[in-house]
Amino acid sequence: MKSHWHETIQQYVDGQSSAEETVALFNGLNEDADLRALYLDYMNLDMALGAMADAVAVEENGSNRMTSLHGARAGAPQNLWRWAAAAAAMAALILFAMLPRAPKPARTGQDVAAVITSSQNAIARLAFDTTSALPAWMSPTASLLAPPTIPQ
Amino acid sequence: MRNLNDQHQIQFLRLFAEHEPALRTYIRSMLPSRGDALEVMQEVAVVLWQKFAEFDGSRDFRKWAFGVARYEVLAYLRDLARDRHVFDEALVHRLADDAAAAEPRHDAQREALEACLQKLKPAQRELVLHAYAKGTRMDELAARRGQTAMSLYKALHRIRQALLECVRRQLSAEGLP
Numbered sequence: 001m002k003s004h005w006h007e008t009i010q011q012y013v014d015g016q017s018s019a020e021e022t023v024a025l026f027n028g029l030n031e032d033a034d035l036r037a038l039y040l041d042y043m044n045l046d047m048a049l050g051a052m053a054d055a056v057a058v059e060e061n062g063s064n065r066m067t068s069l070h071g072a073r074a075g076a077p078q079n080l081w082r083w084a085a086a087a088a089a090m091a092a093l094i095l096f097a098m099l100p101r102a103p104k105p106a107r108t109g110q111d112v113a114a115v116i117t118s119s120q121n122a123i124a125r126l127a128f129d130t131t132s133a134l135p136a137w138m139s140p141t142a143s144l145l146a147p148p149t150i151p152q
Numbered sequence: 153m154r155n156l157n158d159q160h161q162i163q164f165l166r167l168f169a170e171h172e173p174a175l176r177t178y179i180r181s182m183l184p185s186r187g188d189a190l191e192v193m194q195e196v197a198v199v200l201w202q203k204f205a206e207f208d209g210s211r212d213f214r215k216w217a218f219g220v221a222r223y224e225v226l227a228y229l230r231d232l233a234r235d236r237h238v239f240d241e242a243l244v245h246r247l248a249d250d251a252a253a254a255e256p257r258h259d260a261q262r263e264a265l266e267a268c269l270q271k272l273k274p275a276q277r278e279l280v281l282h283a284y285a286k287g288t289r290m291d292e293l294a295a296r297r298g299q300t301a302m303s304l305y306k307a308l309h310r311i312r313q314a315l316l317e318c319v320r321r322q323l324s325a326e327g328l329p
Contacts, residue, residue: 010309014290015185022237030243036250043181043251044258045316048265050186051173053284 005035009042164204167213168197173262174255175217181251182225182244184236192228196221214255222248260328261319268318272311280311 008025011017017025028035179196180189199220207216222244229238239247251258269277282293283304294304323329 006313014305040181040251040254044177044261047176047180048262049284053281056281057285
């Protein structure tokens with residue numbers, strides 16, 4: 001595969017490619033399975049970096065236990081995606097526990113979108129809170145609990 | 153005791169949260185920009201919830217969600233095609249099929265990315281996370297850094313290529329494709 005594709009794909013990702021480059025890329029994607037694989041890897045990277053940047057932004061705006069911006073980034077946890085997935089179920093449960101029980105109007109699509117957004121923010125907070133305040137062996141939801149008291 | 157409606161909502165949120173990163177990548181792979189992908193992602197979340205009552209729990213949620221997402225993307229692209237050059241329908245289906253098949257590799261890459269990001273120089277890590285922060289305008293970021301937008305894009309390209317090569321190396325070392 002030609003090495004210039006790295007540059008061409010990234011220009012397309014950034015919305016910087018010319019009409020000719022875009023057409024060449026589309027033709028290449030139609031014909032070349034290896035190029036499609038490279039393109040899809042860049043798209044995956046693009047979304048993953050966006051999610052990480054969002055998580056850092058949530059931490060910057062929402063946590064009073066925040067480390068410095070640079071510290072939060074430099075100390076980003078290993079396996080953030082694992083942490084986020086593990087925290088997801090708990091975040092959802094917490095959100096539902098906070099919802100009013102009665103009367104219960106029918107939930108609209110927009111309500112659900114809002115709950116999902118809140119859930120994502122909660123997940124991001126959980127994932128980053130744990131880096132600065134908790135040892136690695138603790139569960140991602142441990143920050144929700146009071147610290148244990150040690151018998152004297 | 154939770155009623156059936158609560159359980160239904162919890163089941164949906166659990167499944168959605170579990171498969172959300174894969175769904176984002178899947179949608180992004182068929183659209184020209186991250187902004188387009190986020191817009192379609194919101195619509196897909198709503199449609200999935202609206203149709204969740206029809207979802208057969210014995211089926212694969214990811215596969216079902218990908219199917220819904222593919223048609224939402226196609227509808228979105230039809231609107232977009234009026235003023236922008238976008239993938240034709242055949243290429244969308246080709247990419248969607250490849251993206252679905254590549255999901256285990258992409259999942260592993262997302263995990264490997266954590267470690268690769270730590271291997272960057274702090275200034276590079278700072279740059280990439282700033283560039284990806286919501287609302288960032290690259291021309292403004294470039295001006296703040298005393299660079300041209302072009303040189304900023306070039307720097308970002310080098311960082312992304314390094315990250316991609318790093319995750320591919322890491323997966324290869326673990327014997328993954």
